Amino acid sequence: MxxxxxxxxxxxxxxxxxxxxxxxxxxxxxxxxxxxxxxxxxxxxxxxxxxxxxxxxxxxxxxxxxxxxxxxSVPLPNSVPPALAFNPVPVGMTFDTQRRPPVWSTPAKLAAPTNIEDLAYASVGELAELLRTRKITSMQLTQMYLSRLKKYGPQLECVITITEELALKQAQRADAEIAAGNYRGPL
Structure with missing residues (x-):
């Protein structure tokens, strides 16, 4: 009611x-x-x-x-059509259409952590730099995050299915690519 x-x-x-x-x-x-x-x-x-x-x-x-x-009180003649699309760009504003590669800023020199758990709240940029410089491995990161998901997932109710084997295979493949000199970037 x-x-x-x-x-x-x-x-x-x-x-x-x-x-x-x-x-x-x-x-x-x-x-x-x-x-x-x-x-x-x-x-x-x-x-x-x-x-x-x-x-x-x-x-x-x-x-x-x-x-x-x-x-x-705003005069609006019938000849004015209704707004069918929203365009937030002010009239006359133009954008540069030339394509440029993104410029990534790398974090300051990072040291390898003594405890991998210290990286739980590190930014993507920091983790990427540690991976790129081979101070940590994808396998170490994946194992740390998997253990955190197992530990905190039930309490936070944020996990449906943990695909541990798939995650470990992907981490192993990423480590092999990085070792071969094929670093794919921060994500």
Missing amino acids: KHKSILGFYVLLGITSIIALGAIAQAKIEQPLTPALIAAAEKIIGLQFNEAKRDSMLGDLKENLESYQKIR
Whole structure:
């Protein structure tokens, strides 16, 4: 029932605003929104609210009515089509279309950790540099993260399936490629 009331409030908000805006636009007379007007709109849409709820709606209804009045004050001829796409780029702004390779900044000289667990919260850039310089191996990193997943996964409820064998095979292959001089980059 609570969801019905919330939905009803928004429906009432929209209908009341439209009714009030229509009356204001046609009659050019501003009527204040009152609980009695809300009660009248309730009859149209088939909802019922108590006085306390009607009173609490008044502020939002008035605020929305003011917003609608501001929107209606902007002249917009029928020849202006509706917005079918959103383009956040300001008119006249251009971008350089020349393709350039990315410039990676390498972290400062990093020493191999005495405990691999010290790297649990290291950045991708730091881990990549340690792998590139062969101060750690993909196998060491993979084993460390697998053990952390096993340890903390149930507590954090963040793991569905651990594919340990696949991860270890991929780490072994990555280490072989790095040893052969084929470092693929930070990811």
